[in-house]
Amino acid sequence: MCPTLDHVGLQCKTGCPVLLTSSRTLGIPIKSTMDNPTTTQYANLMHSFILKARSTVREIDPQNDLTFLRIRSKKNEIMVAPDKDYFLIVVQNPTE
């Protein structure tokens, strides 16, 4: 049910595709359980979105910061856990 890191790879028990991207400035994926094209697509698209969300939160209140980001769509849910240097992106199929 959760992404775990052993020092070699990234796993997700439920089988949701997981993606780990690098620093905020670059947004380039480091590790992923998906194929390369999808990975790069998700990384690039989510990168600006995450930065935007974070800057929005901080602009409204500078003391605040983004802890979690969830995008719910018809078919799946994209979840982002941001950090100083990395983003962890998980795509899950929600139950009906």
Place this chain on the structure above:
Amino acid sequence: MASKSERRKSNPKKKARGKKRKILPDNEEEVAPSMESMGHPEIFPLVLTTKTQEIFSCRIDEDITDEQPYKLIKKEAILEDLQNRAAVSDFHPVKKLVREYPGDELLLVCDKDFKYGLNFYLIGTEEGKENYLNPPEVPEELEEHKEYVPEDIVYYKPPVSKPWVSLGSEKEIVEESVEESTKQITYMITRKRNEFGRPIKFSDFNASVVKDAYIECTAYPDKNFTIQQREKDIGLQVVPKINDITTQTRWTYPKNASTQYQPREFSEEVKEELGQSKSLAEFLNNTSVSVELALQQNEIMNTFVDDWRYLAEEEGTYGDKSDTYLKEYQSFTDLHNLMEKTITCVSWHPTIQGLIAVSVAVRLTFEDRIHFSGKLLLQPSLILFWSFSDPIHPQLMLESPDDIYCFQFCPSDPNIIAGGCINGQIVMWDITAHADRIENTKAGGTRSKKAMLKPMFLLEPGSNKEAMYIRHCAVSSIENGHKKVITDIHWLSNTFEINRMGSVFENRSEICCQLITCSADCTICIWDVRSQKTVTPQPAEKKKEENVEIPYDIPSTFLHLDLAWKPLAKIKLSKGETTLDHCPTKISLNEVHLLYKTPAKKPVNLYAVHDGAVHTIQRSPFYKDIVLTVGGWNVALWKEGVLIGPLLQTCCTPKRYTSGHWSLTRPGVFYIGREDGYIDIWDLLEKTHEPAQSQNICITMITYIKPWAFSAKQQFVAIADYYGTLHILEVPWSLSHPSTNEVTSVSHYFEREVKHLEYREQRKKIREQEKMELDLDMEEKKKTKTYQKSKEQIEAELKLDFESYLELEKATLINLGLLRASEQMSYINM
């Protein structure tokens, strides 16, 4: 004296500048030019030549000096000169003057300054001479006094008024003075005394009213006025001319026509390095908690469900919801043919709306067929094309060598029809030439030959209303094909094809080119429509030989259920363990198949479910692995892969089921036709133990059911009966329109049924076990019991048994009629 006069002459000059001015009187007139005009009429200018000057010793600067610029000349001398020199003499102009001169001496003055125009002048009068020579001494003295002794006493002499001498100045004054030219008019106006000082009232007065109140002097253009304006004063300003001009420069700059980009990626080493970094591990440890939480939340429930939407059933129905019966729309019967026919197969035209084809066969048993074979030969076996627009005359009639038991339109080309005959042949038709005829019922008889398959047809000349007989264009060979009736024929889908070896590969051409047939002689054959070597379709001469028999593991694993077959070199289905012959009656093919192996395989499963022949096998259009089988007296639903048994097996009904079909739009509904002409409509969501609805269609057995969706709102079902009538019924809205969750509900039902089956299996096992245990127990118990029984009891029991046996024997014999009742007594006595 001369000096005085000289001084006097110079005095006027000086005096002109000084206070006084002395005007010399000029009172004489001379003939000779005198200086009268200058105010000195006695002065006569002369020109004296040097000769004359020498004669008279008045040479300038020698005799006549500045101190004494005059000379007194005697009259006689002048006269003498005159006589001597006559005209040449310089004194000629003053000749008269000299003669008339009263004195003796004349005064000749040198005019150095040319005051009078010439260098000498003569004074013509004595008085003048005197004046000249003797100017008044007083002014001289005054002058002298002034020049030399300025502090002397000046004696003021008041000016003595003299009589005014007119010198012509009064004329100027008169000219310049202004005088009244007109006479002045004097008016005297009187007024009353008391009116003075009063405020004055002004009033308007129209001058034109009163006559002569005014005199007008209107302006008029005078033609005689010819003064032209020759000069005009205008001002000019020179201004530079300004012009506004705009230009547009076309700025050409390089623009990107297209851009190709690639996302940035890390190299492997960097990835490795980053992956190993400590910060990453920390990050993941920190964030995994929240991510897990979020994932779990999603697993628990979906918070974004719109309950409102899912609350209500879908509205917007056409027609009454209460109207659940199939409505009769149309029915078709072939009235021309004499023999009684039955409809064996029905198929809607895939593309043309309103066109349905039925295959008719005669209603005879096998023996009767042989009996009437002669008659049968005369009657053509037909496939009839009915159109909704014409219920009496069929549009087309396809001829075949023998009765068709089943047929199909080719999915990729609806103009090709393949049919299976009673004698085991496959028949092909191509109606491309008549496609337009059937499309519109009024189509003319244009024929176009196409190269697809060579059609051979007979045309009946006649009006459009008469149906055309179209002969088949190909039949399969009799020796190599099936030996018995072809029970089912299907086109393989155009996505894959099968070759000789039985392996499946992709069909490059987009057309359906392969047929699969099964027949009562336990074989399944695969036929290829195309010619053997080339891929492109070619004329059909080769058709007669073609029949590719391929050992083939038919993907419809479905057949395992009630057919037994063993593919051998030829696709023959072998007999199973039982003595019955298993004949494939129907084939139902799954759409998507990828890989097939061709091992020789025994039938996987044998199910004796249906008591009679299985008429229908059909996959559900909604679920790929749910199959409906109809046969005998019941219906069964199967799921592929579930080998335990059918998901649903209906109980036996009083009437046999003769045909069945899934509903095209509702996943839980299927139609079953009975042998008494009733159609049962089953709705799995409503009831599963009996049909939801039952409706009478006709009086005889229903042989075929085929629904068809015309449009989103209209659905028809074609029902063929044993007597050869085709009924078209309209499906009501409630039966054709699925409810919102029907698909999922029905799939849930199937899953439940599967689970139920599994549970039952398990229970069976448990029960068996239990039974075994029970039996064991029972045996043990029995054994112990026997020892406990006493001998007498055993004897009593034995006796009872024997007596009951005797009675039984008696009853049996009586039943058999071997012993009469009266004899019983004797028997017993004996």
